[in-house]
Amino acid sequence: MQSSLIFCFLITALVAVSISRPTATEERIRIMARTTITRIKKIKDEHFQMSPEIDFGPGIDTPIDGLTSVFVHLSYLQLRLRVPPAQHLQQVQVDLETLLRTLEGLAISQGCPLPNPETPMHKDETAFPITSNYLYLLELQRYLEKLCLNMDKLNWCKDTDVTQTFIF
Numbered sequence: 001m002q003s004s005l006i007f008c009f010l011i012t013a014l015v016a017v018s019i020s021r022p023t024a025t026e027e028r029i030r031i032m033a034r035t036t037i038t039r040i041k042k043i044k045d046e047h048f049q050m051s052p053e054i055d056f057g058p059g060i061d062t063p064i065d066g067l068t069s070v071f072v073h074l075s076y077l078q079l080r081l082r083v084p085p086a087q088h089l090q091q092v093q094v095d096l097e098t099l100l101r102t103l104e105g106l107a108i109s110q111g112c113p114l115p116n117p118e119t120p121m122h123k124d125e126t127a128f129p130i131t132s133n134y135l136y137l138l139e140l141q142r143y144l145e146k147l148c149l150n151m152d153k154l155n156w157c158k159d160t161d162v163t164q165t166f167i168f
Contacts, residue, residue, distance in 0.1 A: 026151045029102060033144040036095040040141045047088045048055045048134045062143060063151045068157050071103045073143065075115065080136040083129045092137070103154075112157035 009063055044050075062073050078096050081089055 026154060029099065029106075029154065030148050031149060032095065032099045033148050036092060036099065036147075037141055037144050039092050039095060040137050040144075043088055043092065044134070044137060048130070048133065048137075062139075064143075064146060064153045066112075066157050067103065067154050068109050068114065069112065070147060070154065071100065071107055071112075072115055074100055074103070074140075075141065077136055077140045081133065081140070083107065083132050083136075085129060086133060089133060089137070092140075096140070106154065107157070110155075110157060 064070055074096065078093065078100065081093060081096070086093070104114060
């Protein structure tokens with residue numbers, strides 16, 4: 001009797017530990033992406049007074065080819081959004097860092113290749129930093145919206161050139 005009670009206690013403890021452990025699910029990633037999209041819209045309204053007559057074009061249409069490509073492109077955008085002045089972008093940068101860590105955990109669990117953690121090369125100054133920040137915010141918003149629609153692509157890896165170093 002005592003051995004079955006101990007067995008039940010151990011099984012219950014194992015289930016509780018496995019349930020309480022955070023997992024990278026599609027819904028969690030979708031929520032993080034939507035939260036970041038909402039923050040981007042608020043930042044654009046508060047900090048970028050762009051005329052509606054200005055056309056920035058369709059932007060870059062980066063495909064979502066799998067978990068590795070999503071991680072690589074979001075890492076690229078994260079680096080691009082660090083161009084000063086970026087004080088008002090701090091929360092988006094934190095959100096993006098959290099999303100990237102979640103995607104990295106998912107990629108590791110699926111055995112996907114990830115880029116080398118080498119330090120990317122940077123230009124010290126950008127000619128038009130405010131416009132640059134705005135354009136990369138737009139690109140991040142579009143990409144996250146597309147990611148929310150293509151969550152099924154996170155279930156497989158796309159073998160991309162993960163050794164790519166970003167130069168800007």
